[in-house]
Amino acid sequence: MTQRISKYQRLKMMNPILQFFRFIYLSIKILIVVAGGHGGTRNIKSSTSSS
Amino acid sequence: MAKIVVLGAGISGHVAASHLRRKLPKEHQVMVVSPNSNYQWIPSNIWVGIGRMKSKQILFPLAPLYKKKHIGFKQAKAVTFHPEGDVTENKPYVLVEGVVGDSKGKQEKVTYDYLINATGPKLNFEATEGLIPGTNSTYSVCTYTHADHAWEGLSALIADMKKGKKAKILIGTGHAKATCQGAAFEYILNVEQELRRHKVRDMAEVTWISNEYQLGDFGMDGMLLSYGDMTMKSHEMVEMIFEDRDIKWILGAGVQKIENGIAHYENLDGEKKSETYDFAMLIPSFSGHGFKAFDKNNKDITDKLFKGFMIVDANYSPKPYEEWSVQDWPETYQNPSYKNIFAPGIAFAPPHSISKPRKSKNGTEIFPAPPRTGMPSGITAKLVADNIIDTIKSGKEQLHHKGSMGNMGAACIASAGFGMTSGSGVSITTYPIVPDYEKYPKTQGRQLGKTFGEIGLAGHWLKLALHYAFIYKAKMKPFWWLIPE
Ligand SMILES: Cc1cc2nc3c(=O)[nH]c(=O)nc-3n(C[C@H](O)[C@H](O)[C@H](O)COP(=O)(O)OP(=O)(O)OC[C@H]3O[C@@H](n4cnc5c(N)ncnc54)[C@H](O)[C@@H]3O)c2cc1C
Numbered sequence: 001m002t003q004r005i006s007k008y009q010r011l012k013m014m015n016p017i018l019q020f021f022r023f024i025y026l027s028i029k030i031l032i033v034v035a036g037g038h039g040g041t042r043n044i045k046s047s048t049s050s051s
Numbered sequence: 052m053a054k055i056v057v058l059g060a061g062i063s064g065h066v067a068a069s070h071l072r073r074k075l076p077k078e079h080q081v082m083v084v085s086p087n088s089n090y091q092w093i094p095s096n097i098w099v100g101i102g103r104m105k106s107k108q109i110l111f112p113l114a115p116l117y118k119k120k121h122i123g124f125k126q127a128k129a130v131t132f133h134p135e136g137d138v139t140e141n142k143p144y145v146l147v148e149g150v151v152g153d154s155k156g157k158q159e160k161v162t163y164d165y166l167i168n169a170t171g172p173k174l175n176f177e178a179t180e181g182l183i184p185g186t187n188s189t190y191s192v193c194t195y196t197h198a199d200h201a202w203e204g205l206s207a208l209i210a211d212m213k214k215g216k217k218a219k220i221l222i223g224t225g226h227a228k229a230t231c232q233g234a235a236f237e238y239i240l241n242v243e244q245e246l247r248r249h250k251v252r253d254m255a256e257v258t259w260i261s262n263e264y265q266l267g268d269f270g271m272d273g274m275l276l277s278y279g280d281m282t283m284k285s286h287e288m289v290e291m292i293f294e295d296r297d298i299k300w301i302l303g304a305g306v307q308k309i310e311n312g313i314a315h316y317e318n319l320d321g322e323k324k325s326e327t328y329d330f331a332m333l334i335p336s337f338s339g340h341g342f343k344a345f346d347k348n349n350k351d352i353t354d355k356l357f358k359g360f361m362i363v364d365a366n367y368s369p370k371p372y373e374e375w376s377v378q379d380w381p382e383t384y385q386n387p388s389y390k391n392i393f394a395p396g397i398a399f400a401p402p403h404s405i406s407k408p409r410k411s412k413n414g415t416e417i418f419p420a421p422p423r424t425g426m427p428s429g430i431t432a433k434l435v436a437d438n439i440i441d442t443i444k445s446g447k448e449q450l451h452h453k454g455s456m457g458n459m460g461a462a463c464i465a466s467a468g469f470g471m472t473s474g475s476g477v478s479i480t481t482y483p484i485v486p487d488y489e490k491y492p493k494t495q496g497r498q499l500g501k502t503f504g505e506i507g508l509a510g511h512w513l514k515l516a517l518h519y520a521f522i523y524k525a526k527m528k529p530f531w532w533l534i535p536e
Contacts, residue, residue, distance in 0.1 A: 013507035
């Protein structure tokens, strides 16, 4: 059965104070994924870079 | 002195040109050729299409910026490629055609030492009969002019609903092999929220139509993601959102024909069906621009450069789905026949789709083409620029900068409604973009933790912050390069 968004979850999703902290947390988390670098897949050892 | 010509001034072309200019000494020439006089931050077209942003907020003219930054600019479109020159021109060149003023229709040879083809996709509306933005009550949000039209159509419908009209709204993909489901997903959630804001939500039936096999496929074969302290499949997350917003869905649908207010489609069971609507926003299929290429003796060599999109260092050998590998995906975006030509962003030909290919019982292929979103477009453009810079500076070919979509993360902040206190966003990150089933066999090819989803107001703020940050970066304001792609 499809998961539902409960009233409590919705309150948390739209609470500006809680969301302000989520904003900071998400920004950092996304930066980590993005700044985590990128590289090739064919010869990973020599090709990983974060250009 | 080297001359680098960049075709296209979208996310990838503009990123490449700006990094080249910043890092290369002035004696080297950087020139951009693009038919549009403006730069547009395409992701914010969603908000133009719901009337919450004006198109002028998401664009700026390129010519003054390029003049100030010593980047050459030609408002023209590339027509043919001549990577060996011709009998009268020794240097490789691109034949371009002016699109405005005195140069309109006039063709000219633009020679280069290095060529970056960043022409993105052709919005191939013609591939679906009757799918013409602004007619047959169908719209698009793929460009700012399309988004302006979409808002005109939607606001007229909202006005009718306020007078008591019941309406059907259909949003999704307008072709059996369309991509960019993410943009349509954002638009449907934004439209739904606007209907509530205008207090007409109960007058409308809102339906998602898509070529995806499951919700949340997004052309990336879906994903297993961390959601709070749960592990969830992306289809479960999107189902939860659609249920919450009372949005219906039709999946595995290849839209084949549009008549005024009717979308005809075939589904994976091979059934031919139709769906009526009062307003539709359907993403067209994306294709290459149909460029031709010629050698020195004017012999057609299009197949050395193009396979729809541009051929790069990918493994294009046809093979069954089970044998697809992450190593098939390109790393340097260099054309194998002409090493001074590169194609980052959407302009390169992907080796295969990311979603599992599926056929209807009639043999019609119905599945999403692989998306190349803004972040990988920017990253691939920057690495292409860096390799060219290193090559010019060292005097010999350098390809140290690599970035396969199989070893690159992407963040997708999908707007789910506009408003500083009432807005919402679905923040999703994926690592890697192309699943690596060998490295992450138990988590559908992706690294959990780096692949996560989150819903809430913070997502809206994040999307808005990115809007301002990326326009700041594109305007090349002080320290713009510190903002990552
Ligand atoms: C509505 C919408 C919302 C989106 N939202 C997001 C999002 O939230 N996040 C995200 O990451 N991605 C998003 N995307 C995807 C993102 O916009 C693309 O990944 C990105 O624009 C691709 O960049 P590109 O430079 O390769 O192509 P484009 O941006 O399409 O640029 C192509 C350029 O080439 C020029 N050109 C075309 N023909 C020629 C020619 N013959 N000669 C020379 N130049 C030519 C065009 O004028 C343009 O300047 C969205 C896309 C859409 C449509």
